[in-house]
Amino acid sequence: MSAPTSSTRRSAEEIGSTPTGPRPLPPLGPQRAVPAPDEVDTVLASGLRVIAVRRAEVPMVEMRLRVPFADGTGPNGSGGSDHPAVAELLATTILSGTRRRSRVGIDDDLAGVGGEIGFSVDPERLAVSGHALADGLDTLLDVLADLLLDATHPEDELARERERLVERIEMASAQPSVIARRALQERRYGTHPVTREMPRPEEVSAVSADAVRALQAAALLPGGSVLVLVGDLDPAGAVARVESALAGWSSGDADALGPLPGLTAQDLLLVDRPGAVQSQLRLSAPAVGRSDPRYGALQLANLTLGGYFSSRLVENLREDKGYTYHASSSLELDPHGAVLLVETDVASEVTAPALLEVRYELGRLAVVPPSADEVESARRYLVGSLLISMTTQAGYASTLAGLAAYGLSSAWLREHPARIEAVTVEEVAAAAATFYAPTAFTGVVVADAASTADGLRALGGVEIRS
Known part of the structure; x- marks a missing residue:
């Protein structure tokens, strides 16, 4: 069959129309039930909820960890004005090394199993996102455990990250969308910790390595946290491997964000x-x-x-x-x-x-x-x-x-x-x-x-x- 010529090609508008008007979309068919996956959803003795799901489309495993990470030093987490700054620096320096691995060692071990891992934080939670080849799950979990339990937050790395974070905050604070977001949060919730989505530069500059290490020891805890694994895995076996790898992460309840103030109508x-x-x-x-x-x-x-x-x-x-x-x-x-x-x-x-x-x-x-x-x-x-x-x-x-x-x-x-x-x-x-x-x-x-x-x-x- 010969290719259509320019004179016979129809535009998208012509394809989507009929002589009497736009071509109607066909009605939705009945929604078929989404089959339940092969899954284990359980809570370990430490209080960590683990959800492991077999999805074997590709030989990979995706990992997500969410730890409640509100400031728990006052009612509804209302104290500790330096918490956002310390938490941000914790998330940016936790990959700098542990007692067993240097930053390069972390990268090399993950790269060897096609893996990556990253940390982020907001007023509600600390989030960890990672992946690896399916046969590298044990390495991924071992690196995760090492970071959760033994991150060292070196002084020199912290100093560099402080400078970078201050620069990023100063640049972001001039952006209209950031100004609007901060103003909206304060209008909605007053001084509640949820409004502190971005620390002030002077707060970041005052953070010490000891403060970061202390926050990790006191707040990065398994109770109330959720770990999700999805990929080419045996769910029950994956839960057992998590329990073994994170055996040292064994006690304490993370600080959940308290209820937000009721939103009231006003000008x-x-x-x-x-x-x-x-x-x-x-x-x-x-x-x-x-x-x-x-x-x-x-x-x-x-x-x-x-x-x-x-x-x-x-x-x-x-x-x-x-x-x-x-x-x-x-x-x-x-x-x-x-x-x-x-x-x-x-x-x-x-x-x-x-x-x-x-x-x-x-x-x-x-x-x-x-x-x-x-x-x-x-x-x-x-x-x-x-x-x-x-x-x-x-x-x-x-x-x-x-x-x-x-x-x-x-x-x-x-x-x-x-x-x-x-x-x-x-x-x-x-x-x-x-x-x-x-x-x-x-x-x-x-x-x-x-x-x-x-x-x-x-x-x-x-x-x-x-």
Whole structure:
């Protein structure tokens, strides 16, 4: 068969259309049950929860470890203002060496089994992510145990990492998105430790190696932590290998983040950023988490508003008005619940008009509920995303670790596509009316006050401090 000529080729628009209009998408078929994997989910005597899942598509093993790592020195972790700085330096220097291995030795041992390992930290948890060839699992676990129990955090490495971290923080702190995030967290949660997502440079500069070592000994503990292994493995055997490798990591409960303060509706706060040519709009309201029966309907309502590209916010603010390149709505989950976040960045001159349109779309979602077509489009996207998250070893490991941190198991993930398919248009409308009323939101507008305050004042619902 000869190749089509330029005159016979059809464009994507032509392929997706018929003489009477756009080609309709076929209806979703019945959702087939996701088979339960070969899995062991158990809690060791140390308090470490281990989830091992056989997924033998490739001869690899993915590892995820999540340790609750809040500041536990006061009520709800409210003390110890240097905790974020010490925790960040712990995460950046833990790979510098142990009593048995140098930094190069760690890298060589992991490279020998096709492995890698990395650490990160936030106000809620310390996270470890790694992988190795399936026959290198014992080496991966041995390196992990060595780092958890015997990291030395050398003085010279700490000094270098302090300088790098201070430089990164100073650069990040000038970024509008970081300024907006910090302002939003403080508006939502006051002085709760969850707001300390990034330490101050002066706090980092004051951290000593002894403080880092002391934090690791006191806070990097197995009780309440979750270790997930997914790959070409025998689940029961993998759990036994974890128990053996981490035998020395044997006691103590990690510090979990205390409940966040209740999010209350109040005016947005104008945060002055003199000379800024762009404004950051961040709006937030209370929501419900995965264990609530309304969660599926809330997910679909959120997608309709701004959870993916084919959403009302994108169509209004980007496609119709041209105010922004990006507008979104999302659910931020924590172990105790969830909040909604609506965000967009716009040019200073359209700050007030953009906020007006965001409020309009919130109100429209609440009183003009998503149509059946909108719900079906969101349903396709959400079910597809869920299934994609289960297709790879890495994606499945990360998803399971995230669920386990909130007390959920793989069963929740396997059953959720069917729950989404069962959500009715009426349930989505009820969720939209319950959670998206504009009066339920608070947040911040980070902008040049000199050029935006008058428009925001005329619009109302914005606190403008002199």
